[in-house]
Amino acid sequence: MSYYDLDVILTDSEKVPCKFELEVPDLGYLDNNPSQPLKAGTSVNLPLWLAELLALTHQSSTPFLTLSLPPALGDNVLNALKADPRAVPLRDQSQNFYGLGARMLDLFEEPELGVVLRRSFVVRAGEVALHGRKAGATGDAGSAEDFMRGLEEWEKKLYRQAHEGAKGHKEWMDGVKK
Amino acid sequence: MALPLPPGLVPTEVAFLCEMEMVTIIPRQRLESISLLSGQIPTLRPPHRAQLPLWLALLLKKQRRANIVPPSWLHPASLSEIIHHEINIDPEGFSPPPPPVTRSDGRGMARPYGDSKPGDMVLSPPFLPSCAADAPSSYLPYHWLELSETLLAHASDDIHGAAEVRTLLRDLQEVRAAKMRGSTTQLEGGGGVVGLRGVGAMELAESRGFVLGVVEGVRKLGASAEATRREEEEARSEGGEESDEDMAFG
Known part of the structure; x- marks a missing residue:
């Protein structure tokens, strides 16, 4: 597993389904709703590298989103x-x-x-x-x-x-x- | 990163190393002893057999100055016995490698070849007569595939039943190649190790990349399960220590 391993990089960009636990302003375009804030509970597909970070980062004990299996x-x-x-x-x-x-x-x-x-x-x-x-x-x-x-x-x-x-x-x- | 060759030896390198194996020849002409870096080549006197490295034996054979005595494991009977062992007796594993070469010490005991005094150099196959005429039959030496192919190509007139030997070798190769592919299925249950005892150098060179790839893949897939198992074990051993201490205090 190397930093330059193309397969690892491509695996990182695989999409996984996630559900947002918080309402995020200005992210509505992820759900094809550019002018609205992204509502809590919306399901979007995010690349693995982003989803993993957001799922593991806690803010006052609620993670930003929950992951599920692709x-x-x-x-x-x-x-x-x-x-x-x-x-x-x-x-x-x-x-x-x-x-x-x-x-x-x-x-x-x-x-x-x-x-x-x-x-x-x-x-x-x-x-x-x-x-x-x-x-x-x-x-x-x-x-x-x-x-x-x-x-x-x-x-x-x-x-x-x-x-x-x-x-x-x-x-x-x-x-x-x- | 830019190393062009895969790890391990490639088949041509293995075949080159195989030329160091000792084989027995019957010389047809006198030849004075030659001093080489790898050791002294004995004086060749026509009716007496001598052991030479394969490359020199092949050279003399091509110049029609010697005949090669095929090793006893290359006899059709020995080969069919090995095939019988591979198919019927042990359909899972490979046939065992030859036992360590020993010679008598003159007092009714046997001791390892080339290991007379402690501190002496311990010799390994290229310097042991593993492919010479006195090698044990019914065992495949480490360089069996390369050596038999080379002998069949260059000295087929010296081998008894060369056509039969060729067919038997093909069978043997197929049986063992199928086992080689099957050996990786032992990894399925987890914790299994691929048993490669008795596999020849050429077979290893052929399958090294594949077997390493499978082992690496299984390792990556099992990495997280392994990590949790270790953590559990550590927790358990810590728990065990605590209970020991409790008992000691009690």
């Missing part, structure tokens, strides 16, 4: 992941699905979410490795394409690593005759 980590997605991790195109949920999940696990006490995420990551990683090894060796990319399109950033990185390893190995095996 729809990408909602019950629907989790149930689908519990049923079969391989069948869910995670990229459609969020480009940085696991990054977002890890940040949410920091903010919320959700042991079950952690278990589901870890299981999906490990199971899908096995599948990613299989495709990474096969890529370029055979021509049947058709069946894999759906799965590959559903990979999110961490998995794409894994795929690249698995493929690099297999490629280096294959190059050496082909060159050993010389």
